[in-house]
Amino acid sequence: MTEDHLRGQDRAPLQPRGCRHTHRYLHRLTAAACSLLACLGLFGSLSAPAEASQSDRGTAVARTAKTTGAAPGLPTLADKAQTDGSQEGEADISLESSTPVVTATSGYSFKVKITNKGRETLSGGNLLASTNALYSFSSRTDMQTWAEGGARIPTPDVFTRQEVGDIAPDQSKEISADLPSDNPGIHAMVAWGPKPVRFAYVDGEGKTKANIYTFLTRTRDGLQTADTPPLSVTMxxxxxxxxxxxxxxxxxxxxxxxxKDEPETGGKQxxxxxxxxxxxxxxxxxxxxxxxxxxxxxxxxxxxxxxxxxxxxxxxxxxxxxxxxxxxxxxxxxxxxxxxxxxxxxxxxxxxxxxxxxxxxxxxxxxxxxxxxxxxxxxxxxxxxxxxxxxxxxxxxxxxxxxxxxxxxxxxxxxxxxxxxxxxxxxxxxxxxxxxxxxxxxxxxxxxxxxxxxxxxxxxxxxxxxxxxxxxxxxxxxxxxxxxxxxxxxxxxxxxxxxxxxxxxxxxxxxxxxxxxxxxxxxxxxxxxxxxxxxxxxxxxxxxxxxxxxxxxxxxxxxxxxDDGGQYFQSVLEPGGKEGGSGGREMIPTLHSLATSRKDIDRFGTSILVEGETATPEPSQTRAKSDTQALARQDASSTARRPTNPQPWLDDINRAHDLIALHSLSGVGSAPLLADQARALSDHLLEAIRINPTESITVVSETATMPVTVSNSLPFPVRAKVSSKTNSTEIVTARTADTVIPAHSEVQVTFTIRVATAGQADADISLIDRDGNAFGRSGNTHITSNLRLSDMSGLVIVVVAVLLGLLGLWRQFHRTKDPDE
Structure with a gap:
């Protein structure tokens, strides 16, 4: 729909001469009523909408009439699009780019994206970019109301009108323009400052489907405007x-x-x-x-x-x-x-x-x-x-x-x-x-x-x-x-x-x-x-x-x-209070998680790690096993050079945890997620001592043994108790077994199984520190009992049973029969 066509519709039809006088009064009465309703609507808005001053409005209307040929008071294409806001909701406009600062030579460019949010195809229309070159914002409320689309500021100065083709549902089209500095909308700006800019999407039937309200700022460049000192801003x-x-x-x-390959002095990187x-x-x-x-x-x-x-x-x-x-x-x-x-x-x-x-x-x-x-x-x-x-x-x-x-x-x-x-x-x-x-x-x-x-x-x-x-x-x-x-x-x-x-x-x-x-x-x-x-x-x-x-x-x-800073803080921030809100309370779960992981590391050092000088002397049998395993791994040389004092190593782990904790308690929003990595560090330390139980055991006698292998992937020896508990009272194992696991090695402990009858049971095997608390991952061994009489006691029972059977047969043949039998 062209602007000339709209002007043709807006132009009043010719009337008989006798009716013109009556029509003039009706027109004035209608205009007065519309003005009154507009004022009441503006006065009752939630945030006082910004109105152009009467002189600005008159200038804008006069300029509109001059540029479009429409009579004063009649709507232009830009004003008509702005008054059809009831049709909004089927489409959406977003500003992808624009020229925020306009000079005498820069021109104005923009790119907007129109999205069809409805279920039907939007018929081809126009994107209208317009402004009010003579308008000046009078207050902050004035600017905010315009940004929110609640200000009735006319935008008669049209930058450009771009054709938009059909838009299918859930599809978008990008419309861009690069306007020269002599564009009428830019050329009409005779005063510097922020100007309202409006983008409207009008469909083929002339209905406004979407509006977006933004700004551009004209500099003093090329304008006859008094120069004032710039505002100092520190970015x-x-x-x-x-x-x-x-x-x-x-x-x-x-x-x-x-x-692993460092001397005890710790000097090598x-x-x-x-x-x-x-x-x-x-x-x-x-x-x-x-x-x-x-x-x-x-x-x-x-x-x-x-x-x-x-x-x-x-x-x-x-x-x-x-x-x-x-x-x-x-x-x-x-x-x-x-x-x-x-x-x-x-x-x-x-x-x-x-x-x-x-x-x-x-x-x-x-x-x-x-x-x-x-x-x-x-x-x-x-x-x-x-x-x-x-x-x-x-x-x-x-x-x-x-x-x-x-x-x-x-x-x-x-x-x-x-x-x-x-x-x-x-x-x-x-x-x-x-x-x-x-x-x-x-x-x-x-x-x-x-x-x-x-x-x-x-x-x-x-x-x-x-x-x-x-x-x-x-x-x-x-x-x-x-x-x-x-x-x-x-x-x-x-x-x-x-x-x-x-x-x-x-x-x-x-x-x-x-x-x-x-x-x-x-x-x-x-x-x-x-x-x-x-x-x-x-x-x-x-x-x-x-x-x-x-x-x-x-x-x-x-x-x-x-000068009023002290008064402000005196009234808002009372001494000694915590009136800043609950932002700090959000850190409580993170603090609890970090405290738990830190406690686990301390517990490892005091209740699991072999302390001080006891790390050096090992039982001869354990040391022999450790040396044999080092030879098998082909790292006997590095094992011999490994430091014997675990304290620097433990300090490294503590320092790493505390570094994570410090970053977890940052003011950046996603920082608390780092606490999970502190938890992973302490878990890895405790789970480096692993139980490798036998998958299943079949018992065919009253007693048997159950081997359990415990491995230590840490660079220092640890001491732990291996606990075994079954879920049956007929099939039981020994309760605990103490062991020292050398660095990067494994040891095997055995538990005695006692069986009273045939059946099945599960043995739950876990690690216990010196304070009696479990740590690491537990293991499980399935025990099946098929009790057979294969030992000396079973043989005695069989002999007695045979003798009793023979005695029974002898009595049967030699007993005296009753007369009536």
Whole structure:
């Protein structure tokens, strides 16, 4: 349906002269009634819809009449599509790409996808892209209502109209356009700022099937507009990840192969840590997790100085926990982003830094492994120690130590910032951060309270029980868009990255126009797991925005705090409370899981492993078996050189578990899943001692023996009791048998079976530690008894039976018969 055809329908038919006067009054009365109804509808909306000013509306209507030839007050094609919203629901429009910033020479391009959500084929129609070149948003509510499709803002300036063919059910079509800078819709923009943009899909019958509302922002370039100072914005990206993994091979290498070919001094690098890096020496040194405490079997934590000695065990721990393929790919993209956008400020996780191929730019350090300090403040500190995480693991000094291990001992350490976790910052959590050496904390999503206030420098000074803490609070609306969240669920245009980018630029332009001469420095934070493509998209657009000046963390840190900051935190964050919400409570199941796995490792060291000097002297018979098995395996030489002190090996395992625990308690959403790998580590340690029972035994006498083989794949000897219990009272076995299983060997113990009668039974065989607790996997042996009289007692019974039989026959032939018989 063409625009000329619509104009022909809209044009009033000729009437007799006597009726024209009456028609004029009826027309005016009808227009007045429509205006009254429109005002009542707008006034009663949930969020006050943004209306164009009367002068703007009059200008738009006049311009519409001039460009289309329609009489003032009559609907144009764009307005008709906007008033047919009742037909929406059969189709869906999504904005795949668009030009968020328009200059005098850039033009405007877009790509939208139209999807048929109905059950019938959509007939061919048109995609209408339009704007209101003279409209200026007057408030934040004005912009939000437009984004949600509730504003009655006319869009008479048509960018383009694209034909759309038939669309089958559940199918989509992409429509794109690349408009030149002299496009009438762009050329009509005589003032800079955010402009409303609307995409409408109109079918062949002229019914609107779908609408989407978005923005573009016209720069001052080429316009006769007064120049004002740009708005300073600091763009911050946290560089961290939860994509860590401990593979089965790495667990096996750590648990089963430690010390196999190393001298007792531990000076040789583990083969598991060699190769796979362009700078092997740098990777090895960076892997010394100085922030991760080591524990002795008794559970005592060593000091930070001891934890940073850099022995081979710490190097092996680095190879133990590696990035997943997805995490490595994300790291490469993050490194490219920092190289491409110099204004992008990075807050680096120091435990993640050594994974990069080069040395990326670091503007600040966060707590190691992005440890969730806000959750820590809501839970008991003892639960974290039980899980294997000591406060020294995430203190600011440890972050600096880890940074130097990668950048060099003489490198200048950037400032340390405590990054927010799952809950909002409170005075309690800020005090915990302060005690660990963090003078500044970052709130990457801003604060819910007071979010509707005017955009200003998000810097506060808060007094806590541990001293004053500086809070850098991100601008909430801009940061949520940068982190991939739409401003509301009704803002359909922001469902894609292109729509969120367009809204981000439009919103920032409005903030500059709102207070053009105010001295402000807004902080915008990207998300920890944000798609690098969206970060690149927003940064590229922000670099082209002439109304923005991209700042840095150093300048923001020196900015003057807000005067009302103390009052805000005084009213919202009461001293000593835990009013930040229940975000930290989500960590309780993870803490319980980590505490269980950590306890199992400690239990192995105290109740299963052969302790201290007792590991060296072995019974002669056991030692002979061990030597024979070493010869059979052809590793007698390495077995002879194996260290006899198991403590360094056990420390490596403890350190690996605690490293997983630290990353499991990160503020990144998927981090708690890593606790399963800590559980796998402790399970592998206990299950390395295996029972190999006899599949089945047939017993043909009152007593028999049942052999049970116990193997030990660990590099150090262990002591255990083998327990056997049957489910029958007629067929029983001996209860327990003590044994010492040498390293990488197996031993065989025997149980006596006693049978009282023929039958069947199952013997449940399990391992018990020195404290009487079962561990590892149990085994089962099926016992079948076919009792035969084949021993001396059976022979006596047979002889007696024969004698009794002969006696019976003799009496039968020699007895005196009765007279009547």
């Amino acid at each position: 911050v990206m946290p560089v961290t990840t939860a994509d860590w993994a401990a593979t089965k091979d790495s667990i096996k290498a750590l648990v089963n192969d430690r010390g 583990s083969p598991a840590n060699q190769g796979g890096s362009k700078n092997n020496e740098a990777e090895s040194s960076s892997g010394r997790q100085t922030s991760t405490p080591t524990h002795s079997p008794s559970g005592n934590s060593q000091g930070e100085g001891q934890a940073g000695q850099g022995d081979s065990g710490e190097k092996k721990t680095t190879a133990f926990l590696t990035l997943t393929p997805a995490g490595a790919n994300r790291g490469r993209k993050q490194e490219d982003l920092l190289a491409k956008h110099p204004a992008l400020q990075s807050i680096m996780d120091p435990s993640y830094l050594h994974t990069f191929t080069g040395m990326p730019r670091v503007n600040g350090l966060m707590q190691p492994a992005d440890f969730d300090i806000t959750a820590y403040a809501e839970n008991e500190p003892s639960s974290y120690r039980d899980a294997g995480v000591d406060p020294q693991a995430w203190r600011a000094a440890s972050a600096g130590d880890q940074y130097r291990q990668t950048a060099g001992k003489s490198a200048d350490v950037p400032g340390a910032y405590a990054w927010q976790g799952r809950a909002e910052w409170t005075r309690t959590s800020m005090a915990e951060a302060k005690r660990q050496g963090y003078d500044t904390v970052i709130a990457p999503e801003g604060f819910k309270a007071g979010a509707g206030a005017s955009a200003h420098t998000g810097k506060y000074t808060v007094t806590t029980s541990a001293g004053e803490v500086t809070v850098l609070s991100a601008q909430r609306e801009l940061s949520r868009l940068a982190q991939g969240h739409p401003t509301s669920s009704l803002a359909g245009g922001e469902a894609t990255g292109a729509g969120r980018t367009a809204r981000f630029l439009a919103q920032s332009a409005f903030y500059q126009m709102e207070q053009p001469y105010a001295d402000r420095d807004l902080m915008v934070c990207f998300g920890a797991g944000e798609n690098p493509a969206l970060v690149d998209q927003i940064m590229s657009a922000a670099e082209e925005a002439t109304w923005l000046s991209l700042g840095d963390l150093a300048t923001l840190s020196k900015a003057t705090p807000q």
